[in-house]
Amino acid sequence: MKAIGITKSLPVDDKNCFISFETEKPMPESKDLLVKIHAVSVNPVDYKVRKNAAKDKELDEPKILGWDAAGIVEAVGNEVSNFKVGDEVYYSGEYERPGCNAEFQLIDSRIAGHKPSNFSFEEAAAMPLTAITAWEAIFDRLRLQKNGESDRKLLIIGGAGGVGSIGIQLAKKLTNIQVIATASREETSEWCKKMGADMIVNHHDLEKEMKKANIENVDYILNFFDTDMHWQAMANLIKPQGQICSIVENKNPLDLNKLKNKSAAFHWEFMFTRSLFKTKDMIQQHKILEELRLLFEEGSLTSTLNNTFEGLDTQVFREVHELQESGKSIGKNVIKFIS
Amino acid sequence: MKAIGITKSLPVDDKNCFISFETEKPMPESKDLLVKIHAVSVNPVDYKVRKNAAKDKELDEPKILGWDAAGIVEAVGNEVSNFKVGDEVYYSGEYERPGCNAEFQLIDSRIAGHKPSNFSFEEAAAMPLTAITAWEAIFDRLRLQKNGESDRKLLIIGGAGGVGSIGIQLAKKLTNIQVIATASREETSEWCKKMGADMIVNHHDLEKEMKKANIENVDYILNFFDTDMHWQAMANLIKPQGQICSIVENKNPLDLNKLKNKSAAFHWEFMFTRSLFKTKDMIQQHKILEELRLLFEEGSLTSTLNNTFEGLDTQVFREVHELQESGKSIGKNVIKFIS
Structure with a gap:
């Protein structure tokens, strides 16, 4: 062959x-x-x-x-x-x-x-790869409840990529959570909306963008883009007792203590x-x-x-x-x- | 006053x-x-x-x-x-x-x-402080199921301290999980057994001690002692898709990537x-x-x-x-x- x-x-x-x-x-x-x-x-x-x-x-x-x-x-x-x-x-x-x-x-x-x-x-x-990744991240790692998250917020960093695109759909359709997806170009923003995102924010200066959108914090974060780049923003944007899941390995050591006072959790999702x-x-x-x-x-x-x-x-x-x-x-x- | x-x-x-x-x-x-x-x-x-x-x-x-x-x-x-x-x-x-x-x-x-x-x-x-900490760590962070963990294993690092002592009791009595507690002296080992631990291992060279005890890995780890000191051992001893919870802030940056291939999670518990x-x-x-x-x-x-x-x-x-x-x-x- x-x-x-x-x-x-x-x-x-x-x-x-x-x-x-x-x-x-x-x-x-x-x-x-x-x-x-x-x-x-x-x-x-x-x-x-x-x-x-x-x-x-x-x-x-x-x-x-x-x-x-x-x-x-x-x-x-x-x-x-x-x-x-x-x-x-x-x-x-x-x-x-x-x-x-x-x-x-x-x-x-x-x-x-x-x-x-x-x-x-x-x-x-x-x-398969992206849908299994998103499914495992949402249901096996963050453990969102089917149809049970309507009063909660999820931030998806990297909404227009492969995992983000199906992640938006899965979270929105199966859990009823409010989905805030990040995108920085007009065509990626449009794509995220098409996938079902409730709101789009720019991931350049994410904290400021979230503030502009009047979102103080979120219950869950799915990071499909860059763990190092968004670490500080994730630590500041996650709610006390919130859950973060990332699929992208970090390049530099991360200050895990930033999550301590909030009793927050960090989950890895690796489809393999x-x-x-x-x-x-x-x-x-x-x-x-x-x-x-x-x-x-x-x-x-x-x-x-x-x-x-x-x-x-x-x-x-x-x-x-x-x-x-x-x-x-x-x-x-x-x-x-x-x- | x-x-x-x-x-x-x-x-x-x-x-x-x-x-x-x-x-x-x-x-x-x-x-x-x-x-x-x-x-x-x-x-x-x-x-x-x-x-x-x-x-x-x-x-x-x-x-x-x-x-x-x-x-x-x-x-x-x-x-x-x-x-x-x-x-x-x-x-x-x-x-x-x-x-x-x-x-x-x-x-x-x-x-x-x-x-x-x-x-x-x-x-x-x-x-109060230790029991709330242990309770939140077990039920709110690791999310163990009451009476539902009989085929699983929990490693408690620092079994004889305040949080460990009530943590052993809570895990054992309320979830039926197998509790392996660490202790290094005879009197601390005896204390952990009195609290209900199924097995005691020495936390000096924890991985070797676990091997001696024929335990390859565990579903959950509660770290009540030193996060830096036991990071490598925790990464090696946690099962794929396992959950680690710690209450002790780390002093040096930790290599979070060690948990990635296992899709493992790290939770903080802070009672306040x-x-x-x-x-x-x-x-x-x-x-x-x-x-x-x-x-x-x-x-x-x-x-x-x-x-x-x-x-x-x-x-x-x-x-x-x-x-x-x-x-x-x-x-x-x-x-x-x-x-």
Whole structure:
């Protein structure tokens, strides 16, 4: 089968940062599905791994990236009970296994879901990583109550990115909370409103902007942008006994004491935790994808797909990585393999 | 009325670190109770404030310390509905108001409780600050479920101190969780067992000790000792998706990223948050004290009083502060004012 991978960590403006190669089509065992991939999407994790996985020495075998896919089950392992050959699926995958930038991929059935029937493969491929991240952040980390947050406020820092776009929808539609999303350009502000945000504030000088908007503090903060940059503002804007969740690792040490007098909490959300540690509740991600599927099918949530590219091709991947790395990307960028 | 206070931040071995003085007996307004104090206890907050409140310049008026008391209501403000003159009460108090090291004190009725009827004033004075701290840490921060944690593990770092002693009891009796408490001396180990700990590990080289005890990781960690010292061990011992709560502010920046791959959370518990910020749910502390009272009265929980001293006297306070500062104190140290 054909695959796209890296053997060296190269900058995105290097034409050779990806290589195309042939490798053996894998065979599914135990709980695995073999999926023929129709479309994938690109997330920040893709370029972070591209930049770091082969920084110190060239890899002996190419590493296949990619953690968002939609496709059709071609074969199943002998312990699979929740999928059959021919099923259309969508999933993110595991951090340490070969990714989805290939014609075929093995995926643990405990972290895959059935593709929403009203979605194209591209619309479906846009969703798993970001939707699982937002879901886990909202319900498993911050523990918001379904339909139970109508008198509370949530600040989403980075509203127009992939996780922010579905995070706004999930929080708004499922918990009734007031969602304040940050965006700094007109097109990102418009996008956040389209996703359902009640209010938009500029994240440059966030505290001042919140004051202007007459919001003294919020019950919850979801930080999908830069943990270091917004630490002080988050500490000042969180309510006493409030909860902060971030998905972006910090670059410098942070003064945790800033949260102490408020008895506030800081949660990390890392979508790969369950599969990385093979937690007992790993199948929860299958359930989340199935629950999301129903919400997509009934029209409560929409795909955050924004741009579609085409081709299992090194230069296409380079283009999409570049767009993702710019930090200016809105919603999701998807690459379609099969027309 | 007579009171004990400080005007300078002096070390505990200075005979003048406390002064005794006369001040006007206060009058209760609105939600306040005026309480005649029968006994108080000393907590780490007492010596922290003693050491820092008048470090830079001498105070114009003496500051009265003390955040744990039991006594009898002598008068009530016009908005008090849950207490009447003659009621026996116990409470911790507010960080920024005059403390309980005095003959009388005003206390907001929203954060006071009725004294357990089977407790002496000394047994009651031992409890409020530590029991509210442990309660909030367990139920409001970590959100353990009552009777719902029997297949989970909790590590309590600093099991024999004031908060640890009641924390062990609360976790064990109310949630059925497996409690592993740290202690390093024979007498502290025995004390922790008496409080109900299932297992004792030494906190010197905690990771190695846990390994010896065949415990790979735990669902929850309550840190009542030193956040900096145990940061690395906590990061390694917490389960993926686990929850850590600490009550001791860190002295150096901590590497929060150590918790990221596990999607773990870090909560602060500061018992004064609710009263400091006058949160809407401030009355929760009244409710906690009343719920604790019932548990004390039915014998499910016991007082952690360990040493009783006597006298509203500067040298007695000096002696008890010294014991508290040593870090070797077991359970609670109480000073009785009225025989």
